[in-house]
Amino acid sequence: MNKIFTSLVFLIISGVIVLGLALPIPNIPALGDKARVLYFHVPMSWISVLAFFMSMWYSIRYLKTKDHDYDIRSYSCAQLGFLFCILATATGSLWAKFSWGSFWNWDPRQTSIFILLLIYGAYFALRSAIDSEDQRAKLSSVYAIIAAVTVPFFVFIMPRIVESLHPDPIINTQGKINMDSSMLTVFISALTGFTMLYLWMLNLKIRVEKINYNKLSINE
Amino acid sequence: MLLKNSYLVFKKDLSSELRTRYVINSLLMFVLVTISIIRFAIGDERADNEILTGLLWIAVFFTSVSGLSRTFVKEEEKETSVALKLSTGSDSVILGKLIFNMVLTFSLNALILLLFVIITDYQIKNLPGFLIVLVFGNLGLVSASTIIAAIISKANSKGTLYPVLSFPVLLPLLITVINATKLASLGVETDKLFGEIQILISYFIVVTVASLMLFKYVWED
Numbered sequence: 001m002n003k004i005f006t007s008l009v010f011l012i013i014s015g016v017i018v019l020g021l022a023l024p025i026p027n028i029p030a031l032g033d034k035a036r037v038l039y040f041h042v043p044m045s046w047i048s049v050l051a052f053f054m055s056m057w058y059s060i061r062y063l064k065t066k067d068h069d070y071d072i073r074s075y076s077c078a079q080l081g082f083l084f085c086i087l088a089t090a091t092g093s094l095w096a097k098f099s100w101g102s103f104w105n106w107d108p109r110q111t112s113i114f115i116l117l118l119i120y121g122a123y124f125a126l127r128s129a130i131d132s133e134d135q136r137a138k139l140s141s142v143y144a145i146i147a148a149v150t151v152p153f154f155v156f157i158m159p160r161i162v163e164s165l166h167p168d169p170i171i172n173t174q175g176k177i178n179m180d181s182s183m184l185t186v187f188i189s190a191l192t193g194f195t196m197l198y199l200w201m202l203n204l205k206i207r208v209e210k211i212n213y214n215k216l217s218i219n220e
Numbered sequence: 221m222l223l224k225n226s227y228l229v230f231k232k233d234l235s236s237e238l239r240t241r242y243v244i245n246s247l248l249m250f251v252l253v254t255i256s257i258i259r260f261a262i263g264d265e266r267a268d269n270e271i272l273t274g275l276l277w278i279a280v281f282f283t284s285v286s287g288l289s290r291t292f293v294k295e296e297e298k299e300t301s302v303a304l305k306l307s308t309g310s311d312s313v314i315l316g317k318l319i320f321n322m323v324l325t326f327s328l329n330a331l332i333l334l335l336f337v338i339i340t341d342y343q344i345k346n347l348p349g350f351l352i353v354l355v356f357g358n359l360g361l362v363s364a365s366t367i368i369a370a371i372i373s374k375a376n377s378k379g380t381l382y383p384v385l386s387f388p389v390l391l392p393l394l395i396t397v398i399n400a401t402k403l404a405s406l407g408v409e410t411d412k413l414f415g416e417i418q419i420l421i422s423y424f425i426v427v428t429v430a431s432l433m434l435f436k437y438v439w440e441d
Contacts, residue, residue: 063434063437115388115391115392118387118388118391119388119389121384122384122385122387122388125381125384125385126371126372126375126381126385129372129375129376129377129381130374130375130376131376135374138437138438139371139374139375139438141437142367142371142434142437142438143368143371143385145430145434146364146367146368146389146427146430146431146434147388147389149426149427149430150364150389150392150393150423150426150427151392153392153393153419153422153423154392
């Protein structure tokens with residue numbers, strides 16, 4: 001089962017990389033070939049948000065059950081989410097350089113991903129500042145939940161303050177997807193492929209963290 | 221019963237504060253130092269309201285970051301938290317500390333605003349709107365800072381960790397409140413600030429409810 005899953009992830013991602021770079025792109029005003037970043041940037045951003053809320057979910061489960069397994073899961077989600085968050089920031093920033101003229105110009109979308117990076121950073125800083133295992137699990141769970149209830153405010157606040165220049169083929173007011181069918185196919189496969197990659201990495205990460213945790217408790 | 225106990229926790233904090241001046245003295249000096257740094261940074265120039273509002277909120281943010289954590293850190297440092305745990309439930313502790321922090325923040329902010337207006341010649345064209353925004357902004361600021369203070373009081377390196385943890389959580393509030401106070405100081409009518417005030421109120425309610433639900437996990441061992 002695991003082998004099939006791994007080879008499927010490998011196939012989809014290689015297909016997405018090849019097709020994403022090679023397939024002709026329909027003429028989109030002001031975007032053109034730069035639109036190809038969509039196949040990589042959007043899945044990264046989606047996974048960084050998904051990992052954030054999964055981390056919150058496992059934090060709630062931990063506080064309810066006090067089962068250390070959930071804390072390990074929550075921590076693993078946050079670590080992978082941080083990785084994907086950096087990738088999303090980097091790809092978005094590269095794209096911004098060639099479309100908007102600068103790597104960073106505090107567009108509302110850039111500000112929100114910056115907050116997400118800060119929250120992940122603060123979460124890791126908190127974890128490393130607590131010695132006792134139980135306290136660390138408990139306090140970082142509480143922090144993850146507090147952070148998660150404030151994040152949605154960005155969705156409502158930022159558009160009120162500044163107009164975003166970010167293109168929105170997925171999340172727009174009409175609720176339509178403005179993509180032609182070949183692009184849509186590659187895009188959907190990129191989304192599935194990277195989400196599967198994330199789940200596969202998460203599985204590995206959780207197993208490694210569990211081994212580390214057990215080793216620590218044996219040494220004590 | 222809950223309200224009475226929270227009032228008692230508040231009264232205990234207030235009277236111990238008045239006896240020892242554990243927080244107030246250093247905070248008053250902090251406010252003075254911050255305001256004079258702003259004065260020397262600006263010099264004799266007349267700065268725009270847009271810049272001045274930002275400076276005002278820098279003073280407010282760092283004063284609350286340096287002061288609001290003390291209520292919980294004090295309990296851990298003086299090892300009184302066990303006694304407090306024995307005397308009352310976690311809900312009344314968080315409510316009492318919230319009320320105490322609110323009283324502290326409101327009085328400090330009144331002082332900051334007064335000094336700031338005197339020193340920088342800050343013109344507020346719509347004063348009632350400005351004060352309404354300031355009050356609701358402070359409510360959210362206090363409730364988020366208090367639960368984070370409870371979290372960091374159990375961690376090492378409390379002083380540096382506090383701004384790191386509270387900044388990302390407070391940022392949605394800060395962006396809204398800075399924008400709204402700027403608009404009010406430029407003379408925008410209060411009913412046009414209604415959207416911002418709604419955001420501030422909902423932030424306050426969401427964070428307070430979350431802290432009331434989560435505080436028992438932080439407080440009880």
